[in-house]
Amino acid sequence: MSHPLLFPFLFIFFSSLNIPRTFAANSISTNHPLSGNQTIISQGGNFVLGFFQPGNKSNHNYYIGIWFKKVSQLTQVWVANRETPISDPTSSELRISDDGNLVLLNQFKKQVWSTNLTSIASNSTTAVILDSGNLVLRDDSDPSKVFWQSFDHPTDTWLPGSKLGMNKVTGERQHLTSWKNSDDPAPGIFSLEIDPNGSSQYFILWKGTRQYWSSGYWNGHLFTAIPEMTSNYIYNFEYFSNATENYFTYSPIDENMISRLVMDVSGQVKELTWLDGSQQWMLFWSEPKQQCDVYSLCGPFGSCTEKSLPFCSCVKGFSEASPSNWNLGDQSQGCVRNTPLQCSTKTSGRGDKDKFFIMPGMRLPVNNHSVAVAGSEDCELACLNNCSCTAYSYSNGCTVWYGDLLNLQQQPDGSAGETLYLRLAASELPNSKSRKRRFVGVGVGVAVGVLALFAIAFILISVHQRRRMIATTKAMENNLVLFKYGDLQRITKNFSEKLGGGAFGSVFKGLLPDSTVIAAKKLEGLHQGEKQFRTEVSTIGKIQHVNLVRLRGFCSEGTKRLLVYDYMPNGSLDTKLFRSNSMVLDWKTRYQIALGAARGLAYLHEKCRECIIHCDIKPENILLDASFVPKLADFGLAKLVGRDFSRVLTTMRGTRGYLAPEWIFGLPITSKADVYSYGMMLLEIISGRRNAEQSEEGKKTFFPVLAVNKVTEGDVLSLLDHKLNGDADLEELDRVCKVACWCIQDNEFHRPSMGQVVQILECAIEVNMPPIPRSLYALAENSEGLVFYSDLSSGQSFQINVNQN
Ligand SMILES: *[C@@H]1O[C@H](CO)[C@@H](O)[C@H](O)[C@H]1NC(C)=O
Ligand SMILES: *[C@@H]1O[C@H](CO)[C@@H](O)[C@H](O)[C@H]1NC(C)=O
Ligand SMILES: *[C@@H]1O[C@H](CO)[C@@H](O)[C@H](O)[C@H]1NC(C)=O
Ligand SMILES: *[C@@H]1O[C@H](CO)[C@@H](O)[C@H](O)[C@H]1NC(C)=O
Ligand SMILES: *[C@@H]1O[C@H](CO)[C@@H](O)[C@H](O)[C@H]1NC(C)=O
Ligand SMILES: *[C@@H]1O[C@H](CO)[C@@H](O)[C@H](O)[C@H]1NC(C)=O
Ligand SMILES: *[C@@H]1O[C@H](CO)[C@@H](O)[C@H](O)[C@H]1NC(C)=O
Ligand SMILES: *[C@@H]1O[C@H](CO)[C@@H](O)[C@H](O)[C@H]1NC(C)=O
Secondary structure: OOOOOHHHHHHHHHHHOOOOHHHOOOEEEOOEOEOOOOEEEOOOOOEEEEEEOOOOOOOOOEEEEEEEOOOOOOOEEEEOOOOOOEOOHHHOEEEEOOOOOEEEEOOOOOEEEEOOOOOOOOOOEEEEEOOOOOEEEEEOOEEEEEEEEHHHOOOOEEOOOOOEEEEOOOOOEOOEEEEEEOOEEEEEEEEEEEOOOOOOOEEEEEOOOEEEEEOOOEOOOOEOOOHHHHOOOOEEEEEEEOOOEEEEEEEEOOOOOOEEEEEOOOOOEEEEEEEOOOOEEEEEEEEOOOHHHOOOOOOOOEEEEOOOOOOEEEOOOEEEOOHHHHHOOOOOOOEEEOOOOHHHHOOOOOOOOOEEEEEEEEEOOOOOEEEOOOOHHHHHHHHHOOOOEEEEEEOOOEEEEEOOOOOEEEOOOOOOOEEEEEEEOHHHOOOOHHHHHHHHHHHHHHHHHHHHHHHHHHHHHHHHHHHHHHHHHHHOHHHOEEOOHHHHHHHOOOOOOEEEEOOOEEEEEEEOOOOOEEEEEEEOOOOOOHHHHHHHHHHHHHOOOOOEOOEEEEEEEOOEEEEEEEOOOOOEHHHHHHOOOOOOOOHHHHHHHHHHHHHHHHHHHHHOOOOOOOOOOOHHHEEEOOOOOEEEOOOOHHHHHOOHHHHHHHHOOOOHHHOOHHHHHOOOOOHHHHHHHHHHHHHHHHHOOOHHHOEEOOEEOOHHHHHHHHHHHOOHHHHOOHHHOOOOOHHHHHHHHHHHHHHOOOOHHHOOOHHHHHHHHOOOOOOOOOOOOHHHHHHHHOOOOOOOOOOOOOOOOOOOOOOOO
16 A cells, blocks of 8 residues: 555656656556546546446445546446446455456455456556547557457447447357346346347347347348438448458447447337437437337236336236336336235135236237137136136137236227236235125115215215315416316216327316316326426416417326316317228318418417427327317427426337427427428328328338329329318318428428418418428338438528518
8 A cells, every 4th residue: 555645746756757658547557556436537538437336326336337528417338347346446446467457356355357368468458448438458568459348348338439249250249238227237138239140130138038129131221120220310330241250330420429329228229319408318219119019028917008107017916026126127027916816825715716807908928828718718717727827818719828927018009909817816806796795785775875975965065166166266377277186086087088198198088067078188207396387387378379279277286287178079180080980071171270280389389488399299189179170289298298208209109200300310309390290290181091001002101202202293182082082172282282291301491480381371472392301212212110311411491482462
């Protein structure tokens, strides 16, 4: 140990001798180890190496890691001792050992991590952190002699400039392995690696065995299954392959951009870029797109749902096996049974037999077994008779499951999917037959009395409540009613009539005491405080326009947040456009809907005190009143939900087709993002079908590609919904088609403003022939991917000939 006073002196002494190489702040050398809160920083100041504590520092685990220097949120890109944390960094050290290896010694001077090289010829090795984020162990006298580098041993992050591939001779591969949870860098269960067969595709594996995602082969420009990953605009990907090795490298086109690709705890691989302006990581893309496509994400007896956050929940009768890990994003241990099954408790013949809980609309678990029995009752019996049977399903045959149920999913729209019968102890299902029977005897007499009491109470309560509601109305500004949760429960008959669901939560129909019909939206995933919530709601309440759904009131009790809107008897536009059994909207109505929606949006963008970006324009959010006047729903909610919004958006099924390229590229979002979504929606109003689901003679086409081509050829009539039999005003159709193509331009500066769209649709200004968006060229080759190749830097400017009449 050096004397505390001697050390600074020595340092000055050596500095003055001008031999800083071995003492440079970017390296560790034989007589210059690292410990405590010391760090080394790469020459250009991009990366730091040192001890760190992950997560919220509740445990006393320290690790050696590399993180970004210029990013304000501590973000590690590499960890040395993933599985062997140390507890006291001040007495531990990272040093060059006598044999030339880089080693980590804990407070007892025991080696807990090493670069593990067997023969290093030189005795002057140095560990240097480079500006690429690579930690290199090399010969100080000959820096080209690299013995070991962290780029060859990635943890969960793939940095630009490093290779991710395999050595075909030794079979050695670089894996990205997720952290165990957000607080623990130990290897988790998800990994990304190149095809071990040596082809040019990546796989994501669960526990190193089960592959649940593939990138598709590299075609020289892009991975066939994820064309958005390899835009020639943001990143350059390069593939190298010869007889000894194959790998990819990538680099951002803008060298100043800070980006990383991680195998996330969520089982998704994510590309993120750092936004200096907002000081946060923006998600550029993630795969698999659907969170529930991650194999067994929620563990045994956990069920995944795309509909709401959090994605995982335990099925009925089960609880989280490890609530702490669960909350840190690691649900791999899944859920455990609350009450043991009768069968396994072996308490003689007494007691209720196990029962089955009905779970409709499920994606069935994996590892099924089929049983040859006829009829669902025999299938139930077949399961009951085997103690290890945990569930069965009966549709065209009997299928049973033994042991853990893995990969369960609640389907987004309950009608799809199958019914699973989950075996539970009888006591978990209280309204089973035997229970009911017990109550019958006592029941009748009591019931009459109770009913009478309820009737009186109900009359009293409703009179009282009607009064109170009037009182609160007066008390609030903007005529917003403050509802009690209990009132809303009653008004909506305990949320029994669901009108729909969306990114923010489900909507239920209700009836006010004065017979007004309302729609109550139960908000999900809100994290802000009561006061902020009220402020935002009151702002939304002030926004009133004939083409916006009117907010009547709200409820805010603890975590329960609801918004109460006017009810729209004709439902949402998607049900009128896409449902085969619904009435066909004629052209005139469609044009009025297009114009009304544009006016509502223009009002939000231009007429409110603060510009409001809707962020989620799609037919589901256009509601129709009794006379088919369109009203935008869900405006202002993006701000309410705040940061989580981009996550919600990118994980919601169906929303992707309407997302502007800015969302996907992580660029700042302006009102032009709404213009893009509006354009996509216009095309659906024209064709009466979903853009992504259009098929011509069985061949899938992405409708916007067809649309821009037909518009260019001047053949707009072929785009019109066949159900209209050509019955449309051709001039109007041409106008709508052109404006839609302008709205979906890649470059937001080429898109018109909503105000201009209104003017075009009102025939106040003329519209030129639109250019074909570049993204659609790429899409023409890959019609399934709803992705965008944008060239935001060049191209024609947006033109509208103003022709005031
Ligand atoms: C580093 O640790 C020492 C004691 O170990 C402490 O005195 C010093 O303030 C720390 N420096 C920083 C920047 O935290
Ligand atoms: C930090 O961890 C402790 C213990 O695990 C937990 O109680 C606490 O809520 C965590 N805090 C945050 C901000 O996550
Ligand atoms: C180094 O080798 C030891 C013993 O062979 C092994 O236990 C350890 O995991 C290796 N460490 C690394 C980082 O490969
Ligand atoms: C290693 O260091 C010793 C002195 O510590 C020196 O004599 C020897 O030449 C060095 N070997 C090499 C290969 O540099
Ligand atoms: C690798 O190739 C072999 C033989 O060509 C094939 O059987 C196997 O399925 C392939 N594995 C993968 C993961 O593609
Ligand atoms: C493959 O490429 C690597 C790196 O360029 C090179 O070292 C190796 O010798 C090549 N192998 C063959 C068989 O050409
Ligand atoms: C049972 O598993 C097989 C193969 O994994 C699958 O093809 C089949 O659809 C499954 N059956 C049910 C009812 O889930
Ligand atoms: C119950 O199922 C397990 C798993 O298939 C099987 O091994 C066992 O023999 C079955 N028991 C009976 C009594 O059928």
